Amino acid sequence: MPRKRKQTENTHQDPSGVERRPLTPPLAPPSKKRTRTRHPSTQNPSTPTTHPHPHPQAQSPFFHLPREIRDIIYNEIFVFNQTIHIAYVGGRNRTFRSFLCKLPERDQFERTRSGTLCWRCRTVSDHYECSPKDPRNHLNVRGAPTLAEKREFRVMALLRACRRLYIETIDLLYIRNRFYIKNPRTLLELPAYTPQPRLSSIRTLYLESPPHTAAVSQEDPILKWKKVLKALEKLDGLTDLCVILQPVYGFASDIEALERPVRETKLVVQPRVIVKKLVRMAPANPTPENGVCRPNCAVNPGVSLGLLGAGTGDNR
Template sequence: MGGKRKRKNNTQQNAKSPKRARGQRTVHPKPTNQGKNPKEPEICHQAQSLFFQLPREIREMIYREIFIAPTTVHIAYVAGRKRTFRSFLCKLPEEQRIEKDPEKRNCPRYKIKHYNCSPRIKRNDRLQVASCPKPAEMQCTRALAFLRSCRKVYSEAIDMLYQENEFYIENPRTLLELPNYLPQSQLRLFRHLYLESPVYGDYSADDCLERWEEVVGALKRLDRLESLVVIIRPMFGLTWEREGLIKPLKNANLPVLDIASKTQVQMNPVGGLCPGLCPVHKRSSLVSNQG
């Protein structure tokens, strides 16, 4: 009996530990995961979130703190590999922004542009808006990440994002590209927009006005605007330059429109305030600003 039991144990041991050929590695089976795949995070129902258990009025207050910017928001088309558009907060003080007070359009202070409101990199011998944020910028508040966190946040806050903010488009091509990436339902959410025209004059490209007409055509897609300021940029401030830029705007029959002018080349005032200069700023402040 003992011998039979011994032979049985040897048989079981051989079955558990098969003889390995020379040079062959033993393959141990990996433990199987009886639960869910660890790579797939567990998705909780939105109703279980503590955030959505707050009253809607409280959530609205939180949304306003996150999605309504303290100043104008710049939108720039970058056509980068990782992103197509970028947004930045305006860095200019309000008193130096022509779009906020078109009556001062002849003041030399307005040679200051929104150029420095967005980070630039050199590409093809030109300084263009950087397509990717720097690590320091990534640490800043990222409101859009919260907007994409779940469908309910998006549905509750998307209208506020477009309707309650003021947007500034410096490069006209940005507006031309927006309808290619945003549906009409979102385009009609825009309420306040500032738009710059291309620089137009003797040295402009031959198709400058044709492309400007296309931009104005795209502008008509934003059909719920409550305020629209278009900053025209005649190269030398000549009458025919202004009229060339304004004509497509008038032909579009836009429901709301305010036009401000920013001349690319301006002369320094000679002796006191010249006619047409801003009467608010004295000569001393103009000279110090230009220096």
């Protein structure tokens, strides 16, 4: 029986052993046909390009307005008459919540010149009701805003919509608004999640100290308070700082323990220090009717001395 011819993948050999040409011809080399490129201005606009316009925001009619008119619009959107509360929400998300103050301006003793209110007015000057409460624990701030809150407060949506709008408004949001931090841990966590240029843009801040009394605990709240004040040094653009000390019973030793770290901290501005006792008692001799502290005072609503007038009641 004759033997079969041996074939390889690329060559064909005959019995004589002479190697012949490959059975499969090689691929033809790529043609060197010259392609003609068009100028970007003559390309079809419907065809996507790999080099987009360097400033696509310029195509918006809004940015065709003069900067003066845009600044007027920005002030209406990003500057608020109310104080903005900032709260740190722990847990898995580790996010921050911001919400507007609900307390009337006449009841905010941090807005007065001396921080003094009569004893009846001080009973309502608390920002506890300003924060949206967690339904499971009313002592905590709700982690996520409700749908109604998202529809009402859309500043963050505007900042995320356009890069040029973000650049033109982000400093305005921090410089022109007042911020209130009720939980000291918020300020302790804020530098880890906020860029330093944003921290330096804050001009007005109201800060509450942790509750403290030597009758319950001595060192833990004070050590935490010192760390909070150390983080406060990073807000190097402040022009108005109000520190609200919270001794539980208002003892002089408790006030001194909270105020001493404030004096020792190197802050960019001299803070206004206000003392707010957590346990309040009505004095034996209340404020007389001719010594009210603000308009619509609870003692005598008919007498008005002006919002920034100093009260006669002892704030301690």
